[in-house]
Amino acid sequence: AQSVTQLDSQVPVFEEAPVELRCNYSSSVSVYLFWYVQYPNQGLQLLLKYLSGSTLVESINGFEAEFNKSQTSFHLRKPSVHISDTAEYFCAVRVSGYSTLTFGKGTMLLVSP
Amino acid sequence: GAVVSQHPSWVICKSGTSVKIECRSLDFQATTMFWYRQFPKQSLMLMATSNEGSKATYEQGVEKDKFLINHASLTLSTLTVTSAHPEDSSFYICSASKYEQYFGPGTRLTVT
Numbered sequence: 001a002q003s004v005t006q007l008d009s010q011v012p013v014f015e016e017a018p019v020e021l022r023c024n025y026s027s028s029v030s031v032y033l034f035w036y037v038q039y040p041n042q043g044l045q046l047l048l049k050y051l052s053g054s055t056l057v058e059s060i061n062g063f064e065a066e067f068n069k070s071q072t073s074f075h076l077r078k079p080s081v082h083i084s085d086t087a088e089y090f091c092a093v094r095v096s097g098y099s100t101l102t103f104g105k106g107t108m109l110l111v112s113p
Numbered sequence: 114g115a116v117v118s119q120h121p122s123w124v125i126c127k128s129g130t131s132v133k134i135e136c137r138s139l140d141f142q143a144t145t146m147f148w149y150r151q152f153p154k155q156s157l158m159l160m161a162t163s164n165e166g167s168k169a170t171y172e173q174g175v176e177k178d179k180f181l182i183n184h185a186s187l188t189l190s191t192l193t194v195t196s197a198h199p200e201d202s203s204f205y206i207c208s209a210s211k212y213e214q215y216f217g218p219g220t221r222l223t224v225t
Contacts, residue, residue: 036216043119043206043216044157090156099145099210105156 002027002093006104013111015083021076021107023065023091031093033074034101035065038088047089050074061085086111116140117209119217126197126224133193134220136207142187143209148180151204151219163190197224 003026013019025031032051036044048059055067065076074091091104116139126132136146145164149157161182163169169182179201181193190209194201202224208214 034213041204041219041221043117043218044208045216046213049213099214100147100159100162101214103156108154 002031002095002102004091004093004102004104006091006107008107009105010108010110013081013109015111015113016080018079019077019081019085019109021089021091021109023074023076023104025072025074025091025093027072027093027095029095031095033065033067034092034094035059035063035074035076036090036092036103038090038106040087044090047076081109081111083111083113085109115209115211115213115215117207117215117217119205119207119220121220122218123221124223126222128198128224129196131193131195132197132222133191134205134207134222136190136192136209136217138188138209138211138215141209141211143211144187145210146184146190147208147210147214148182148190148192149206149208151206153204157206160192194222197222199224 005024034049035047037047038044048057050057050067058064063078088106090106092101118137120135148160151157160175161169161171163182163184165184171177184190206219208216
């Protein structure tokens with residue numbers, strides 16, 4: 001079975017500051033890794049994913065995540081956050097060949113002026 | 114591409130009644146759809162996996178007679194909450210799978 005741990009339930013940060021949202025996973029088999037973002041009262045939107053290849057993946061709005069196999073981590077980073085980045089962020093894993101996602105508990109990113 | 118819709122976006126119903134939530138993949142065919150439930154400030158809890166033309170697979174602890182799932186076509190799955198009670202009030206999110214899961218916008222159910 002797989003599990004995903006997001007240690008921080010809430011991360012407050014000032015606008016234009018850098019941020020890192022941590023994600024660690026546990027799995028006995030190879031997995032694909034995802035970050036989803038959820039704005040209030042909305043569904044989830046895929047932010048970025050790692051399937052294979054380069055361990056550093058980027059999104060169109062400035063977020064990036066690096067897959068670290070030895071540390072079983074997939075931390076999400078942004079060098080300068082905006083107020084509009086305030087949302088819930090979920091890390092998830094999926095086993096190759098299966099469609100089921102396993103989610104972490106989520107991290108609320110609170111960006112203040 | 115890969116847009117998933119849900120209807121209704123919110124619904125209020127009286128205790129004891131049933132309510133149906135639709136999930137549609139608008140621009141692709143999805144052989145598998147998923148239903149999740151989300152409580153305030155919590156993660157998504159997978160309720161069931163639905164494959165077109167076959168019975169849904171429910172997660173442990175989810176009452177299949179209470180949460181009826183029908184996946185009649187490659188673009189439509191429905192979740193019916195039968196004999197709803199206030200504790201069924203929640204945010205229900207569906208997703209449709211085409212290589213990856215694409216999520217609907219969610220349905221807020223309030224049972225009074």
